[in-house]
Amino acid sequence: MQFATYETANFYDEMFLADGSPRSGARLLQERIASLPDGELLARQAAAERLLLQNGITFNVYSDSAATEKIFPFDIIPRIVEAAEWDWLEKGLKQRVYALNLFIDDIYHEQKILKDKVIPEALIQSARSFRKECVGLNPPQKVWCHITGTDLVRDRDGQIYVLEDNLRCPSGVSYVLENRRILKRTFPQVFEALRVRPVDEYPSRLLSTLQSLFPAAMESPKVALLTPGIFNSAYYEHTFLAQQMGVELVEGNDLVAANGRIMMRTTKGFEPVDVLYRRIDDDFLDPEVFRSDSLLGVPGLMEIYKKGRVALANAPGTGIADDKCIYAFVPKIIEYYLGEKIIIPNVPTHVCAEPRELAYVIANLDKLVVKAVNESGGYGMLVGPHATPEERSEFALRIQENPRNYIAQPTLALSRVPVIVNGQVAGRHVDLRPYVLYGTDIYVLPGGLTRVALKQGSLVVNSSQGGGSKDTWVLMS
């Protein structure tokens, strides 16, 4: 009964075909949900929410004097990815991360790709995310981006695109693990029957990746997770990952640079740390090198890092590869370094820094999504078709003032999934963020975070903009 009134409404639906029948991988789930007695689906949704609350996976809403806590919205109907599609995605993600890493290493050394005029030099020079302090750095095994989160979307015709790369401190993986823990309790029979690829090994994979970074031959290098502290919105994830890996969680003032090592304060005095999984931005890492007013970092960290006496994940400077202008060049980057065609295509992107593209963007604002290059989290963007004429002309001025700071893409009709809204099942737009680890080899966590735009018709899935999440089930082949 649950899906009787459900409409795919001319969008690509991740669970249903246009005629309303379930896709082959989703059939079992659809049957199971349809067979539940009245009210049972909602009861399970409520039980899942209660679990999240008990696990303290919450954020504060300061609407009145007493801060109330809310869970991050979570929907229990999983999103299913079939085996063949995932295998293709996995290959594409490995290709992309491998090439982007070569690009970062090149940019901070010989800059061959600029000399060969594949990417305009001016674009790098003007990039805020280019760190001159990182020129000549040699991270262990020449790997810079150890942890990557790549945002994928699907258009109306079923084609999947890479929407964005996140190579700095991508967050959200803790929700993948927690969502899975909850869904195993919510739909145990379907889960078992469908043979879903596991995600639980992520913490140990992450730990191995981090341990592989310490250059000196050591049996078990000391790893710590560096957090900005309890007021950071991802603090929950920091504690979660530290706990799951069994490593220390530290803040900047727990660390000091001394005798050429990074030392961690303990009750027994100071102990050296070999690898830092840092969840603070480059800007705040080391006040002697980056922002001098940073209280979050460790003075002298970069000096020790350069000497190879401590490893950092991700390496500083990786932000250059997720600059939204550089994004437009990723197909060329892959071709340049690997001699291969890009596997998962990019969304066609207009770089406003190019005068001809700028003119096109200004003339077609009503059809485009415009994004500020230096923003993330869904801030500083314009969804042209959903904006008023006033908003569009105001945005046009902003673009013309600083074209380097904007890119534009056609508005995709993002695919949808069924979501429980006000007791009914309704279609909402989604994306998918898989996580990629790069240590001695490249590993892609099967699935990733499925983010849902909970507002009807909305295309913005970020949690800061009213997005929720779902568990992602990648089926075994």
Added chain:
Amino acid sequence: MERAENVSRFIDVNLQMMLDLPSGSNQQWRPLVSISGDDAVFTSRYATATRENVIKFLALDMENPNSIVSCLRAARENSRTVREAISSEMWEQVNTSYLAINAAASNPLLIHSPYSFFNEVKKASQLFDGVAEATMLRGEGWHFFRMGRLVERADKTSRLLDVKYYILLPSLTDVGTPLDDIQWAAVLRSASALEMYRKRHGHIAPEQIVEFLVLDHEFPRSIHHCLTAANDSLHSISGTPVGMYRNPAEQRLGQLRAELAYADTEHIIKRGLHEFLDGFQTKLNLADQCIYDTFFALRPIGASAPYRAGQ
């Protein structure tokens, strides 16, 4: 957590005593505030020490940092900051209790019938203790956790005994009467000690109750037992052999423990129970401060560490 539990025990003992007072006697609520050491905060916020005001202040007042709801909030926030060091079950337990007790605290009927609320709080704390006992690695984190809990418990057992001192008897001649017995029994019950006391000593007798709650080796809430175990944990953390000291924390706590080891009830009562307890609380606070200074105060690298382990 331990403090929330103990505040519940205070209020509970008082409620029980008040119920047993002959009708027409004045209810005594002010002493509860004095015992918890928050007199100044109370007077700045409430006009009179009525039953309602005192329960509100000690149990539900978010502005009182030692109230039950404040303690639970602090316990949860602290657990959040050390989440990677404690087990998931401990975190879930403290979080679930916090949510449940907060919900119960907002019930307007609570003031009139608070017994089950205090019972909930007590159970939450005991559950947390049990989960920790069953899941935590017996490393440094565990020993800090245990030491903190036991120091708090020793302090609060001493204050619980003090409740009886403050509750003025109708007249001196009541000493040794059934009413006196009932009040002592309430003290024991609120320390979850009545049955164990009966096993040990049988009849209610003030000297033996003092003996039991202060000096007993085997009762888990007795002051002596708490300090012995806290002292063991302190030494497990530092690696210093028990009986020796290498830092002020070990010295102070060791002295206090030894004092109890060689004390006798007769002497304590002769000196005055209240004076003894008061002095004990002051010394325990000092030891507590030393523990903080030794292990948690930030020191620059190169400054001599307060002690070296394993030497």
